[in-house]
Amino acid sequence: MKKILxxxxxxxxxxxxxxxxxxxxxxxxxxxxxxVELVLPQFYELHPDVTVEIRTLGFGDHHDLLVTNLATGSxxxxxxxxxxxxxxxxxxxxxxRDLSEAPFMxxxxxxxxxxxAWAQGRTADGRQIAMPTDIAPGTLYYxxxxxxxxxxxxxxxxxxxxxxxxxxxxxxxxxxxxxADAGSxxxxxxxxxxxxxxxxxFAADGTPQLNSERFLEAARIAQxxxxxxxxxxxxxxxxxxxxxFRQGTTAVEISxxxxxxxxxxxxxxxxxxxxxxxxxxxxxxxxWGGSFYGIPTxxxxxxxxxxxxxxxxxxxxxxxxxxxxxxxxxxxxxxxxYDDPMFEEELEFLAGQQARMLWADIxxxxxGVATFPGDMIAEEIFGSAMGEILNEGRDVQxxxxxxxxxxxxxxxx
Amino acid sequence: xxxxxxxPPPIALPKISWSTRFDKxxxxxxxxxxxxxxxxxxxxxxxxxxxxxxxxxLQEWNPIQGLGTMRxxxxxxxxxxxxxxxxxxxxxxxxxxxxxxxIPQHLVAIPLAFALSRGIQSFRxxxxxxxxxxxxxxxxxxxxxxxxxxxxxFGILNQTLQYLAxxxxxxxxxxxxxxxxxxxxxxxAPNIKPAISLLVWWQFFGFNVVLYAAGLATIPxxxxxxxQIDGASGRQSFFHITLPLLxxxxxxxxxxxxxxxxxLFDQPFILTDGTGGTSQAGMTVAMYLYRTGFEWLEMGTAAxxxxxxxxxxxxxxxxxxxxxxxxGLETRD
Numbered sequence: 001m002k003k004i005l006x007x008x009x010x011x012x013x014x015x016x017x018x019x020x021x022x023x024x025x026x027x028x029x030x031x032x033x034x035x036v037e038l039v040l041p042q043f044y045e046l047h048p049d050v051t052v053e054i055r056t057l058g059f060g061d062h063h064d065l066l067v068t069n070l071a072t073g074s075x076x077x078x079x080x081x082x083x084x085x086x087x088x089x090x091x092x093x094x095x096x097r098d099l100s101e102a103p104f105m106x107x108x109x110x111x112x113x114x115x116x117a118w119a120q121g122r123t124a125d126g127r128q129i130a131m132p133t134d135i136a137p138g139t140l141y142y143x144x145x146x147x148x149x150x151x152x153x154x155x156x157x158x159x160x161x162x163x164x165x166x167x168x169x170x171x172x173x174x175x176x177x178x179x180a181d182a183g184s185x186x187x188x189x190x191x192x193x194x195x196x197x198x199x200x201x202f203a204a205d206g207t208p209q210l211n212s213e214r215f216l217e218a219a220r221i222a223q224x225x226x227x228x229x230x231x232x233x234x235x236x237x238x239x240x241x242x243x244x245f246r247q248g249t250t251a252v253e254i255s256x257x258x259x260x261x262x263x264x265x266x267x268x269x270x271x272x273x274x275x276x277x278x279x280x281x282x283x284x285x286x287x288w289g290g291s292f293y294g295i296p297t298x299x300x301x302x303x304x305x306x307x308x309x310x311x312x313x314x315x316x317x318x319x320x321x322x323x324x325x326x327x328x329x330x331x332x333x334x335x336x337x338y339d340d341p342m343f344e345e346e347l348e349f350l351a352g353q354q355a356r357m358l359w360a361d362i363x364x365x366x367x368g369v370a371t372f373p374g375d376m377i378a379e380e381i382f383g384s385a386m387g388e389i390l391n392e393g394r395d396v397q398x399x400x401x402x403x404x405x406x407x408x409x410x411x412x413x
Numbered sequence: 414x415x416x417x418x419x420x421p422p423p424i425a426l427p428k429i430s431w432s433t434r435f436d437k438x439x440x441x442x443x444x445x446x447x448x449x450x451x452x453x454x455x456x457x458x459x460x461x462x463x464x465x466x467x468x469x470x471l472q473e474w475n476p477i478q479g480l481g482t483m484r485x486x487x488x489x490x491x492x493x494x495x496x497x498x499x500x501x502x503x504x505x506x507x508x509x510x511x512x513x514x515x516i517p518q519h520l521v522a523i524p525l526a527f528a529l530s531r532g533i534q535s536f537r538x539x540x541x542x543x544x545x546x547x548x549x550x551x552x553x554x555x556x557x558x559x560x561x562x563x564x565x566x567f568g569i570l571n572q573t574l575q576y577l578a579x580x581x582x583x584x585x586x587x588x589x590x591x592x593x594x595x596x597x598x599x600x601x602a603p604n605i606k607p608a609i610s611l612l613v614w615w616q617f618f619g620f621n622v623v624l625y626a627a628g629l630a631t632i633p634x635x636x637x638x639x640x641q642i643d644g645a646s647g648r649q650s651f652f653h654i655t656l657p658l659l660x661x662x663x664x665x666x667x668x669x670x671x672x673x674x675x676x677l678f679d680q681p682f683i684l685t686d687g688t689g690g691t692s693q694a695g696m697t698v699a700m701y702l703y704r705t706g707f708e709w710l711e712m713g714t715a716a717x718x719x720x721x722x723x724x725x726x727x728x729x730x731x732x733x734x735x736x737x738x739x740x741g742l743e744t745r746d
Binding site: 064067068070071072073089090093094095232233234235237238239240243244249376377380383384387388391392406409410412 | 475476477478479480493496497498499560561564565566567568597600601602686688689690691692693707708709710
């Protein structure tokens with residue numbers, strides 16, 4: 001009898017303890033889950049009263065579900081990961097809590113992150129809706145074998161846009177394409193040399209800029225690449241793209257630093273040692289991806305403290321950021337980590353190059369760009385105009401004038 | 414004896430117990446209760462969305478900002494769409510693909526079903542099953558496979574054309590293609606719609622073969638025997654017996670094709686990576702509607718597109734009924 005009583009007592013105590021536990025849900029897209037699962041034990045050591053339940057989906061599904069959940073006002077995880085491509089939407093539209101306010105007071109961490117990543121998670125009226133976790137400094141991946149065969153040096157190639165194009169012309173003689181898609185060069189160019197305060201597609205006062213000189217120039221250069229046959233006309237993330245990397249039919253790819261990780265692990269592992277990384281031609285200084293963590297407005301008040309603890313753990317802890325760099329190649333958003341010996345490692349895949357130092361340097365210099373509500377639609381319309389210019393030979397000025405008109409129509413309200 | 418008439422004593426109503434009453438009530442209500450799941454489900458998942466989308470089409474609403482931010486704008490969504498170049502482009506695309514993939518479906522399916530039912534009897538079932546297989550395969554899986562087939566540099570379609578254009582035995586026929594190879598099927602605007610149509614045609618003609626095979630099975634053998642005795646050729650039997658008697662089935666199948674093809678979504682969505690392709694050449698109305706609502710978060714405009722699409726399908730179906738319905742639906746004697 002005594003035994004039973006004791007058991008009952010123990011059970012009720014356990015139940016009591018369980019009640020004090022806060023259970024958080026954490027919505028992630030792949031492969032962030034690999035990283036988080038690895039570091040969660042460290043979080044539990046700091047916060048034994050919190051239990052984290054991870055929900056992982058594929059990249060597209062995660063964000064689609066998040067939009068639906070925020071729209072219907074229920075079902076979103078307590079803490080959510082958001083990729084840069086989607087952040088503009090939430091910056092503009094709401095649905096995520098303002099982390100600058102109590103109880104979060106996120107602004108004190110502003111200086112811990114590279115400037116542009118912090119700016120990306122911030123609205124024009126100064127609300128911080130997400131904390132950066134990883135970033136993607138834009139870089140140029142190049143095939144060393146093609147470079148050697150051409151007799152050029154990489155510094156000559158990236159000296160300016162003109163020299164870059166000359167390298168492409170040289171490669172034509174060797175039967176090699178310069179890039180997979182001419183459009184990717186235009187995408188890089190429109191993201192560089194943006195006046196302070198402006199966004200990529202909109203001026204500070206909100207007027208679309210799609211037929212400004214920056215866009216016209218970008219489109220013209222891409223058009224030259226296409227017309228002279230320097231690109232393989234292959235879109236990113238297609239099986240043809242991977243095949244081109246494997247077979248080495250293209251000589252360079254302008255992308256985020258993360259591309260190396262993909263090449264190494266699954267796209268073209270057999271090309272190890274053939275690659276190098278460099279600055280973008282003419283120092284474009286663009287950001288090419290990045291992830292954030294935010295807290296939806298629908299997260300219960302009672303869970304906010306625990307949710308914020310989790311966000312801080314995942315974003316402001318240099319050790320955790322470095323761990324993510326190690327496991328999933330997510331480039332840290334905190335400059336303080338760039339002094340870690342990890343950054344001096346010689347990367348085997350890049351033939352022993354210390355490329356991480358290069359990327360850290362680029363990351364520190366990328367300027368902040370404002371985010372506007374119409375960014376997503378403008379990106380779509382610009383991409384469409386580029387398609388017409390490159391694939392259908394449409395006149396640059398006419399195509400971009402139409403794009404400008406379409407964006408103006410779209411942002412009617 | 415004076416007869417006093419007294420009103421008959423009131424019939425003592427049998428005392429009805431509560432349980433009997435409940436029993437009666439239950440009997441009366443039972444049918445409604447039993448049928449209610451359908452009506453409840455229909456109201457929630459059928460009726461409500463229809464009514465709500467009509468209401469929504471008159472509002473401006475960004476779903477992420479919550480239900481409270483809906484704003485009545487009257488017919489602005491509709492008038493805006495009337496002047497929207499992308500909307501009209503999506504309508505043209507949809508009609509183009511619907512016709513280019515729809516008509517060949519039937520032109521191939523009818524003779525094929527006829528051949529299956531008359532000629533190659535022994536292979537009939539395995540062949541029908543083979544033709545039907547694409548129909549029951551996931552549209553996404555099919556589109557992914559076709560995306561690889563249509564690849565520019567390494568796609569099997571271009572590789573085959575390349576071979577045909579250069580091989581000595583076929584060069585006389587395909588040699589003219591050599592200059593335009595490799596074809597950028599999914600990257601260049603003029604090629605996207607034919608590529609999508611080819612896929613849709615391949616996926617759905619088998620379904621029509623099965624429909625027509627079923628229709629052919631209902632045509633009495635006597636007609637063919639009588640025709641044979643009168644000396645009719647196979648060709649004559651087809652045109653003078655099969656086709657006329659198949660009319661109701663043709664009408665039915667074409668109605669299906671109209672409704673299905675105008676709502677095309679998965680195939681163009683996957684083939685163009687969800688963008689609609691260069692110049693939106695592959696963007697169907699259903700895709701435009703999805704993107705407006707869920708990517709650009711203009712739910713009101715998206716709802717208006719859905720009603721315009723409904724109007725378009727309705728109109729085409731009515732035209733189809735008007736011209737072919739009478740002959741299609743009349744009973745044969």
